[in-house]
Amino acid sequence: MSGFITELQQYQKKLNLTIEQEILNNEDISYRSKMVSFCILLLVLIISPIIILLVRNATFTIQNFAGNLVDKTIELRNEKKKSDRLLFEMLPPAVVMQLRQRRQVPAENFDSVTIYFSDIVGFTNISADSSPMEVVNMLNTLYKLFDSRIRKYDVYKVETIGDAYMVVSGLPQRNGILHAGEIATMSLDLLVGIEHFKIPHRPNDKLEIRVGINTGPCVAGVVGTTMPRYCLFGDTINTASRMESTGEAMKIHITEATKQSLEKLEDIYEIEIRGVMEIKVSDSPSSIIQGGAEVT
Structure with missing residues (x-):
């Protein structure tokens, strides 16, 4: 143990x-x-x-x-x-939307439109006696007046080149038979406005314009890709330009076709027959007006 x-x-x-x-x-x-x-x-x-x-x-x-x-x-x-x-x-809004969608804008045929052309009477002499800046200032002031007045009407301003001012009604949006009346009323409004217009650098001189109007068919489309332009094609445009160049100061020179279109409207326009005139028209089947400049 x-x-x-x-x-x-x-x-x-x-x-x-x-x-x-x-x-x-x-x-x-x-x-x-x-x-x-x-x-x-x-x-x-x-x-x-x-x-x-x-x-x-x-x-x-x-x-x-x-x-x-x-x-x-x-x-x-x-x-x-x-x-x-x-x-x-x-460019017209509808054309802008198509271009934004990267879609090609095809040329379109219009059966009846009314074209307005105007230029300044004696513009060459005014330009010769004025500096370039004075001419530009005068045109800017004048076209601001025109642009503010045409907004009241169903019209489309095509372009201005120099003293030429081009407006169309009936395209790119069709308005039936109203296009002639829109352009005619607009033309009268512009004449009233120009009566009170004063040249900025020559206030004592009175500015006058010639107006030419024609009604008829045309083709419109976008030309170019880098700087696309909405151009009008056809003898209707060429004839409207001839109406303006052969017209008288502060008068609205219209063709027989425009007269007939105005007579279809309820509005009453005073039309004075000027008589038969020989107007030079292009010999080719069609002529082109691009921004107021004639190209045949």
């Missing part, structure tokens, strides 16, 4: 040593875990403000970008409206 007790005591000592060693190992592991956790926590505490600051800066940058994007979008819309107005002044 004494030997058994002695052996048991030895095993008890070994067990105590083993337990103490295990406790020390666990304490070391626990200490290391605490140190690692403390380091991680310290790292998080150090990095968190930096992350928050970066997120705040990123949010502020995104907000500024969004605000700038909204401003740029508004500016883009305003610029688009300006470009649309410019395009609509150069």
Whole structure:
């Protein structure tokens, strides 16, 4: 029994040593875990403000970008409206929409339209006695007056070149038999406006214009790709130009076709027969007027 007790005591000592060693190992592991956790926590505490600051800066940058994007979008819309107005002044709205869709705009035949031509009487002499800037200022002032007045009528301004002013009714939107009346009333309105017009650099001189009108068929279409122009083709345009060139100052010179079209309307126009006149017309089957300049 004494030997058994002695052996048991030895095993008890070994067990105590083993337990103490295990406790020390666990304490070391626990200490290391605490140190690692403390380091991680310290790292998080150090990095968190930096992350928050970066997120705040990123949010502020995104907000500024969004605000700038909204401003740029508004500016883009305003610029688009300006470009649309410019395009609509150069080309009919229906043609502009087709060009935006990258569709080819085919030429279209119109059975009956009315063409208006006008120019300034004595423009060559006025230009000779004026500087280029004075001539440009005079034309700008005059055509601003014309443009403001023709907006009241169902007409389309084709173009102005020099002192020539060309307007058409009945295209690109057809208006039945009303085109002759629209052009006639517009012409009378322009004559009334020109009576009160004063040349900016020569206020004592009175400006006069000649007006020619013709009614008939024509073909209209877009010509060109880089700078597309809406052009009118046909002898109707050529004859209207001849009516203007052979007309009298402050008078509206019309053809028989225009007279017949006006007589179909309910509006009453005073028409004075001028008589038979020989008007030179192109010998070719068709003639082209592009922006008021005749090309045969």
